[in-house]
Amino acid sequence: MAQQARAIQTRRSILVAAAAVFDERGYSSATISEILARAGVTKGALYFHFNSKEELALGVMDLQLDTVPLPPQLTKLQELVDQGMLLAHQLRNEPLVRASVGLAMDQAVEGLDRGTPFRAWIDRLEHLLSAAKNQGELLPHVQPGETAELLAGAFSGVQVMSQVLCNREDLGRRISVLLHYILPSISTPAVLATLDMAEDRGERLYASLESVPGQAAATG
Amino acid sequence: MAQQARAIQTRRSILVAAAAVFDERGYSSATISEILARAGVTKGALYFHFNSKEELALGVMDLQLDTVPLPPQLTKLQELVDQGMLLAHQLRNEPLVRASVGLAMDQAVEGLDRGTPFRAWIDRLEHLLSAAKNQGELLPHVQPGETAELLAGAFSGVQVMSQVLCNREDLGRRISVLLHYILPSISTPAVLATLDMAEDRGERLYASLESVPGQAAATG
Known part of the structure; x- marks a missing residue:
């Protein structure tokens, strides 16, 4: 393996271990x-990539934003629903996510900008909602940003509550x-009637992504 | 002051200090x-009421559930709205709340049942929604518990995001x-048209509570 590819793999395995811890x-x-022991790398290797626990946390938060590309759907609102349902499924199944x-929800993460993942998600959803608006899928008063x-x-909040009440089972x-x-x-109403918002939507999407080579879930 | 009243006051001032910290x-x-220094009480006084940091956290979580009684409104859904808008106002102004x-949102709070405050809020909202249902204010498919x-x-979740992005200013x-x-x-639709959900609703409610003797905000 080329040296660069090995470095990328080491960096990733450290982040996966940090995420689990x-x-x-x-x-x-x-x-x-604890992260060192979990990753099975040397202290030198870890500090080559990350100077501190803060940098590891930033790396984990960044990595979650490289999400799986979702298959295009007939409506942009179905793609919006799919983002949410897939993330719900990943939260149950992928320690990295x-x-x-x-980390974004943890008040103890001081000195890091926990706004980054929120803003990245807001941007992604706003982008989908603006496209939905252009295609005439939204009610007239809806503001994509809001x-x-x-x-x-x-x-x-719903995912924290589900975690607290039943470890995200529901x-x-x-x-x-x-x-x-x-x-x-x-x-x-016309678009609403076509939307698949069933509770197993995320699971079905995830399975279909894993079965397509090159579109397999990148995280986890 | 009677000994019991003094003990209650001491307990409360310790919880207020713990909440701030x-x-x-x-x-x-x-x-x-740090909590001792903030409360200005002796170590003995603190340990008379609370054995550990965990017990202080439980005390703080319990105290938040003793909320201000809200004035009755023409519809139960207005009372539901008022609960939310008042809590939003209190989150901006009362360290205890x-x-x-x-604490309920903090994953680091291990060994404590963070579900208690969630369940208490769910119960309160379900109670209001059931009353609204009995008065014919809800659409037929609505299940109060869900x-x-x-x-x-x-x-x-909305309050955490507001905290992270702008210290709850919005x-x-x-x-x-x-x-x-x-x-x-x-x-x-008929009840919906009567609801006051303006962003300053909480502030107005709070001011009206404070101006009525005996109904002043109990926390903070």
């Missing part, structure tokens, strides 16, 4: 030595409920 | 000695937006 212990209790979202912020905020159902309550305030 | 530092970084919600859970979860507006998107999926 952050996910299990929370940011403040996680230690670099769980850790990244956990709606994107609402969806990002509401999603993040997250697919809860995000489906959220979308069922909010989409009627966004979508034209 | 949890709010500023997060749970994991907060220390008992802020700390309590922060809706109460959605509102509690979405609210908690929280009144964001909760108003949340209600504007969700209430049309819950309320009959």
Whole structure:
């Protein structure tokens, strides 16, 4: 393996290990030595890529933003629903995604800009909502920016509550409920009637992505 | 002052100090000695009431649930809106409320049941929604339990996002937006048209409570 490819793989395996430790212990209790042991790399290798626990946390938060490209759908609002349902599925199944979202929600992560992942999600949702607006899918009063912020905020709280109450076992159902309550305030009735917001939508999407070579889930 | 009244006052001042320290530092970084210094009580007094940092956190979470009684309104859905708008206002102005919600959202709070405050809020909202249903204010398909859970979860995420992005400066507006998107999926059109969900609703309510003797805000 070329040296650069090996470095990229090492960096990634360190971040995966850091994500697992952050996910299990929370940011403040996680230690670099625990991450080292989990990653199975030398101290030198870790410090070559990351100078501190803060940098590891930033790396984990960044990595979550490189998400899987979703298959295009007939409506942009279905793609918006798919983003939410897929993220719900990934939160249940991928420690990297769980850790990244956990860090953004963790008040103990001082000195890091926890706004970055929120803003990245808001941008992505706003982009989809603007495209939906251009295609005439939205009710006339809907402002893409405001709606994107609402969806990002509401999603993040519903997933914390599901984590606290039942370790995210019911997250697919809860995000489906959220979308069922909010989409009627966004979508034209004709588009609304076509949307698949079933609680197993994320699982089905994920399975279809994994079966297409080159589109397999990049994270986890 | 009678001995019992003094003990209650001491207990409360310790919890107010603990809340301020949890709010500023997060749970994991907060220390008992910092809480002692802030409360201005002796170590003996603190340990008479609380054995550990965990017990202080539980006390803070419990105290938030003793909320201000809200004035009755013409519709139960207005009372539901008022609960949300008042809590948004209190989160901006009362360290005790802020700390309590922060503890429920903090993954580092291990070994404590963070589900308690969520369940208490869900119960309160479900109670209001059931009363609204009995008065014919809800659309026929609405299930009070499911809706109460959605509102509690979405609210908690919107407030974290507002905290992360702008230290909760825009929280009144964001909760108003949340209600504007969700209430049309819950309320009959006739009741919906009567609801005051303006972003300054919480502030106005709070001011009216403070001006009525005996109904002044109990927390803070």
